[in-house]
Amino acid sequence: MNMAAGNPTAEPKEAFPYKPPTEDIKRTYCHLFELDGPIPDRLPRLFFDKLVAGALLLLAAPILILLKLGYLIEGWILPENKGPLFFYYNAVSAGRVFRKYKIRIIKVKYIDPEGAKRGDWLAYSAEWTPESRTVLGRFVKSFYLDEIPQFYSVLRGDMSIVGPRPLSVLHYERDLEQGNVARSLVKGGLLGLGHIHKGTSEMGNPVYEYEYIDQYLKRSPMGLLWLDLTIIGRGIKVMVQGKGL
Template sequence: MIEEIEPHEAFPYKPPTIEILEKYPHIFNLKEPLPPRFFKVFFDKTLAFILLIISAPILLLLKLTFIIEGWAIPENKGPMFFYYNGVSAGRIIPKYKIRLIKTKYIEPEGAKRHDWLAYSAEWTPDSRTFVGQFVKKFYLDELPQFWSVLKGDMSIVGPRPLSVMHYDRDRAQGNVTRFLLRGGLLGLGHINKGTSEMGNPAYEYEYVDQYLKRSSFGLLCLDLWIIWKGILVIFKGGGH
């Protein structure tokens, strides 16, 4: 039985184990990001377009609640959207999010550089606005990333794109999955959010291995299963 826990840090990813190195040596021999797969890209862009349209009323409602909360509690006012620099397939991209925290917790110089550290207080629940608490609980802060999927910066399924500093740490630990694949909203490892398995790199290497072995349609079937598991995580409402 997997133990449910709240991570003590934002991205508790671990280095590859000896078992991973022995099981997937072919993955560590890859020198370039993997090419896109037709059905995966087509599905990603189609779903992202549909979900952006569906989520538009939700985003408008959230914007209204942001305005109302900012009017009622001045220290909570501020922009709804922001981004920090993340890495996807070894390339720096803007990772769009909905602001969860009061602006006084945002470090202004770091925010200008779009550093993750400027916004890291979102992992401290006391720093969150009332709307931010609700948004985080149901992962609504991830909605803007459908735009990144539509642009081709991300995928629906893949290893979560890390901030530059966390990506550098991940590579220094010997991991290569986030260099090889576009970052995703969901991944084999990410659907274990809130459990002791969060951060276990074995899941990410298993996905890369399946990416290499499966046909384009077979990979889409795997993505659909991961999406279903991700939906179950979202409806649990843990907000991890």
């Protein structure tokens, strides 16, 4: 592994803040722990996801072109910062493994090439170390632009716009071992009730994932879509503040 500094196998604790379900969660949402397998999509929500993902990918095309140009220029000025615009690692959504694409924000020397070939998240875990990031990578991370490729996953049907954040295989298995079942029941999303608390002490509290799935089951298809729109509105507020970690 070509790593400039630090322990190449170390995992930043900030990367997995999710906690085990409390006894109160297990009592309140006991019906969710009894479910077997993913919950089917609701058609209005599915249609909305694909429509918005397709439209946003078209709108984001100029941004991606500018970022690619910027990455080329930065790589020319600072050779250690050059490298591909995109990367992926294997993640899990509704219990199924898929390729989660993102925009690269770290220098290639911090990436484990063998782990990258396997789609192992640990190969890219240096992104949590500020000094590992490229100049443009710092900007991209601050405004969550590294998430743009995930609209492609939404369009493919691997993810939804709203739902629990899809975890790497490593973290998904750990989540299950902790007793959480939320991410095995619904598709992962770019935004979720838990994720919009990023940067607060509530980040990682699993109650929000169960609260969302409970509403997923109880609401009408249009009621669920309205809930998603509300979460999206709150998520946009978080993103425009430019506080991506």
